[in-house]
Amino acid sequence: MRGTVRRVCVAGAVLGALVAGPTACTGETEADGAARETHRAVPRACVDGTFTWSRVTERDRLTGVSAVERLGTGGGRLENPMRRVYTPRPSVHADGPAPSAAEILFSFGRKTGEIDSDARTLAEAGGDTWAFTDVRLPAPELDADRVTPRAAGEFVQYAGVREVSADFRYTCPDGRTVSGHARNWTVDIGGLMDCEEEADSPLAREAARHSC
Template sequence: MHGMVGRACGAGLVIGVLVTGLAACTGSAGGNEADQGREPVKPVATACANGTFTWSHLTERDRLTGVSDPERLGKGGGPLQNPMRRVYTPRPSVRADGPAPSPAEILFSLGKKAGEIDSDARTLAEAGETWSFTDVRQPAPELDTDRIKPDAAGEYVQYAGVREVAADFRYRCPDGTTVSGHARNWTVDFAVLTDCEVRPDSPVAREAARRSCGPA
C-alpha cells in the first residue's frame, strides 16, 4: 500500500510502525454499549467432540473499513484532522447446515488452517488458552484511534481496513456423520495514508481513493 502504516494489529500478533497491545486494537469483547447494534450470533447445535475438520476455498482479502475526506497540507506536512467515516463493519461469522462444534471451535480450526493460530492442540478446549480470533463476538476495530502525520505536502486521505479470512469446512464424526459450513473472521487491523496525487498501489487503497479523492 502506498503511504505509511499507522498501525497493524492481528489476533495475537502486533506488527507495524506503531506497536500497541492487542486489547487496544480489538477493544473489549464484553457486552457493553459497543455491542449494541451488532448482529447476534446464532447458536449452533453441537456435534461430536472428536471429529475432524476439512477446509477448502480458503481466501484472505483486505477490506476497507473507514476513510476520511481529503485534506491538503503544505510544505512539511502536519497532523491530519478529518475523521474517518465507517464504510464496512467486519464481523465474525459461522454458518453450518446441521449440528456442528461450537463457533469458537470452528474458528479455532480456521485460525490454525490460515496460520493465524499457532497451536498443536487438536481442539480449543485442549489448548487451554484463548485467542481473539476464536471470539465470535469480537468487536470491529475502532476508527481514528491513531492519527497519522505526513511529513510532506500533498492531498491526503487516511483510511483503515482489516484482513478477512474465510473458508468452507466439512466436519466428520467417527460414526460417519458430517456437517458442512462456512466461517469468516478478520485478522490484521491497519491504518494507512494515501496521497490523492499519487496512483494507489493496492485494491483497498484504490477503493479509498475512489471514495474520497474522486475520479483519477
C-alpha cells in the same frame, strides 16, 4: 509522497482469560431452540469429529476513510475523522449440529496459521484461548492513530482489515457430517495516501475512489 501503511496483527493475539464464544452455528442454535420449545431430544454435535477445510480465501477490505485534506508546505496534523464504510464481523454458519463457534474458529485459525497450537481442539488447549476464536471480536476502532504528514499534498487517511474465509466439513466417527462456512479478520491495516499521486495498493485505490 508515497502512501504509508501500518499492519498490526491483532486477531491472533492470546487472551489471558478464556473467552466463551457463543454458539453461532445456525443448525445448532435452531436445534437448541427447538429443544427448549418441545422438550424433545435433538441431535447434538459429536465431540471427537474431524474438520476438513476448503476454499480458503484472503481479502483486504476497506473499513474507513477520511475526507481529503489539503496541507501546505511542511505538512501538518490531519484532522478529518474517518467514516466507516464496512464493519468486519467474525461469523460461523453450519447446516446441522456442529461444535461451538469458538471450536470451529480454533480449527480455522490453525488452518490459516493465525493460531499456533499443538492442541487438537480448543477444549484441549489447556485454558488458553485466542481472540480469533471469539465470534464477538469487535472491529478495529477508526481514528486510533492520527497521522502527521511532513510534506504538502492532498491527503486521505484510510483503514482496513484482512479477512479470511473458508468452507468446512465436520465428520464424526460414525460417519455423520456437517458442512458450513467461517469468516474472520486477521490484520488491522492503516494507510495514508496523497491524492496527487498514484495509489500503490488496492485499499489505497478504493480509498481514492471514495475521497479523492
